[in-house]
Amino acid sequence: MMLVPGIMLVLIFSYVPMAGIVMAFQKYVPNKGLFGSPLIGLRNFRLLIDYPDIGRVFFNTVYIAVMKIFAGLLVPITIAILLNELRREWIKRTFQTLVYLPHFMSWVLLGGILVDVLSPTSGVFNQLLGFLGIKPIFFLGDNHWFPYVMVASDIWKEFGFGTIVYLAALTGINPSLYEAAAMDGASRLKQTFHITLPGMMPIIILMFTLNIGNVLNAGFEQIFNLYSPPVYESADIIDTFVYRMGVQQAQFGFATAVGLLKSIVSFIFISISYVLAYRVANYRIF
Known part of the structure; x- marks a missing residue:
């Protein structure tokens, strides 16, 4: 009985909406609905392949997402190890x-904070750069800087959660291993590389495996609240592209085709990552 509310939520919000996938193969007309709109086969997918900016959109998505995945592992692991050294x-x-x-x-709240902090005229960060004799940088309006701002701000928001996960993993390491290593003359650095990191490896593999499935999820809410037309070249990702095509331009079938393709690729990535986690590290998630 306790599972029923959760199961109902998943059915209503995750499985029932999957009926909308049929729009990817239709010229969807809202007043005709899913069952009245004409089928057009794979025309939406051919339009997707021929769309001039789709390559840039996929590249931006993968580029930002991969940086987030690796930085999202490195920073929390480092902070967790440093915190573990505190007495x-x-x-x-x-x-x-x-x-x-x-x-x-x-991200609505944090987006407003970042806009104020990174403002080229009144932002604290640019005022500090001006004090150092460096010209102000329009971080949220420059195609070069925008992806890195997205990665850095995402790490700032989420590394605390990852740190707690890795600190929990550190509690499972036998303290006698450190005592034995210290008696053998191992420094704290050697203990970190030969005891701490190997002891954390199962949870590191787990977190990396779970993140691989998000290689096409660069963070819609974050980018949607921070990007603007001047940075579409480096900031436009699959989710924001689908939003503009489907919601703003009412190209429902085309937007559904893009979203379906993204879901298929993500499913393939997560399946491969599960297999690799088992074969490389002999670790099963399920």
């Missing part, structure tokens, strides 16, 4: 709380 528990817990807080904030 004063109140300092460790205070820092954990502070870095975890942004995880609970929405």
Whole structure:
């Protein structure tokens, strides 16, 4: 009985909407609905292949997502190891709380904060650059800087959550291993590479495997709240492209075809990652 509400939510919001996939093969007309709109076969997919900007959109998505995946592993692992070295528990817990807080904030709120902080005229960051004699940079309006701002701000928001996950993994390492290594003359750095990291490897593989499926999810909410037409060249990703095509331009069939293709590719990536996790590290998620 406890499972029924969760199952109903999944059925209503995850499985029932999958009927809309048929729009990818239709010239969808809203007043005719799913069953009245004419079928056009793979025409939407051919239009997708011929669309002039689709290659750039896919590249932007993969480029930003891959940077987020690797930075999202490296930063929390590093912070977790450093926190684990602290001997004063109140300092460790205070820092954990502070870095975890942004995880609970929405990108609507954080987007407004970033716009103010990175403003080329009144932003704190650019004022600091001006004090150092560096010209102001329009971070959210420059195609060169925008992807890196997305990655850095995403890490700032989410690395606290990852840090807690890796700290939990560190508690499972036997302390006697460190004692034995210290008696053999191993430095803290050698202990980190030969005890800490191998002990964390199962959870690192798990997190990496789960993130591989998101290689085409570069963060719609974040980019939607921060991008603008001047940075479409480097900021436009699959999800924002689908939003503009489907919601703003009412090309429902074409937008559904793009979303379906993305889902198929993501499914292939996550399936491959599960197989690799088992074969390379002998680790099963299910």
